[in-house]
Amino acid sequence: MIHIHYYDPELAAWQQRQVQQIAQELRLSAPIWLDLTQATNEEESQVMHAMAIAPTMAEDFTRQRHPPKFEAQAHFSLLVLRGYADPDFSEITQSAQVNLLFSGDVLISKVQCHEPLLAAQLKPVLSAEGKVSVVDWVKHFTLVVSASYLGKLLSFEEELSELEDAMLHKGNDELMATMMRNRSVLRKVNRNLAYQKDIFSDAMYEEQHVLANHFSNADLRDFYEKFERLHSMTDMYYDQLSDLVHGYMSTTSHQINERMKVLTMVSTIFIPLTFVAGVYGMNFHNMPELTFAKGYFITLLAMLFMGLGSLAWFKFKHWW
Template sequence: MIQLSYFEPETARWQHGDITQLPKQVPADARLWIDLNNATVEEQQMVLQRFGILDNLVEDFIRERHPPKCEGQTDFTLLVLRGYADIDFSEYTASAQINLLYSRQVLISKITSHNSSLLEQLKPKIEQAKTANISEWIKQIILVTSSSYLEKLIAFEDEISDLEDAMLQRGNDDLMALIMRYRSVLRKINRNLAYQKDIFAEAFDEQQSPLLAHFDTIELRDFYEKIERSHSMTDMYYDQLSDLVDSYLSTTSHQINERMKVLTIVSTIFIPLTFIAGIYGMNFVNMPELAMTNGYYIAISAMAVGGIFGLAWFKYRGWW
């Protein structure tokens, strides 16, 4: 189903309805928002063809999952963004997919998100229409999108600090599993942020960027800095988590080496003792020492001296 909201400049009021109420021509001072969230593919194609959208833009807009991008034609600009829709970074369900096609009078949107709160924030605030315009709506959506990452990244700073302390005091496999999940999520959102950062970075280099038709360089710089900050924070947190993994593996390896050293010392001490015991455990008839009255005590003493000498030698060399 297609939802249509039309601001009539003569009455200064919003009219809500369906596609049948779409005016054939949108006046220059009117504003039109077409919400295609619940529209079928055929309905989406019908609306986009009504406004003469190029086929390649239609294809990109209709796709359920599309990486962030910005592309324009004579009257319309396609802007695809992704917001972070999960509560935290312990799991990654799906991004909020934000597909926008807009001109100076018309906004066509398709926004999907499993987070109802974020979805509500991404909707244009038409109650402010008397002072706002399409560019203001797009600006609001961009800021909400960047905020969906930044707010959670700022809150994650305390969590990663606690995680570092926990790993230092009582690192275990459960914490390692949590760290690996965090790394996986951060790697995925880092790609989304990299795409979006490039969109606004290219706007400064390309004089014909479609974003320049709706935003000045100061606004574009603000968008870029917000996305770039989130992107830098994901890089920093990913590196911190990687350092924790390396530290845990190094500590675990060191502990294993210490245990192996103790086992090696014990084995080295008992090898000569086992050798002596093996010799006198042989069942030969002619073994002169077997007839010695103090043979048992001499053998035990030799084994004790050998063990003590071995321990003293390891201590002297600093191996124990």
């Protein structure tokens, strides 16, 4: 179903309609917000045709999953944003995707979000006085998307500090698996933020950029700084997790080396003893030592001195 929101001057209030045919509704006073979140594929195609949206842009707008991007044509601009809808960074299920097609007086939106609270926030603000513009709506979407990351990242900072303390005191494989999952999620989040940061970076520094015609330099800088900060935070947290992972692996390798050192010393002690036992375990008749009355005790004593001598040598070399 297509939802149309418009301001009625006679009633001095915002009105909402559910329609299936869009052509006759275009006479409504601007600004108009067309919400296609619950629209079918046929209804989406109808709106794209009625608004004369380029086929490539219409395809990007209607796509279920699309990385953040900005594209402009003669009358409409396409802005695809991705918010973070999961409660934490233990796993990522599906990003909150916001597809926006907007011109000076028309906004077409499609929001895919499985988190109810964020989905409620991803709706334009309908001012009671009707003093609102499409630019205000797009700005609202952008700010909500950036805020969906900020709160989770600030909470994760405390979790990361606790995780670091736990790893320093008593690291284990379970904590290691948690860090690996968090790091994987942060890598995906970082990629989305990099796309969105670049969108507004290009708008700030490219001459005659289309977004510069809609937003002031202050707004564009605000958007860029928000996404740049979020991108830097994910970079920093990813690096910290990587350091913890590498530190745990180094500690584990050191512990394995210590165990291997003990096993090597034990083997080094018992190899010559095994050699002696093997020599005198051969049952040849012409072995003079076999008939020696005190040969057994002398051999044991020699083996004892060989073992103690090896231990003394290891101690002298500071190997243990």
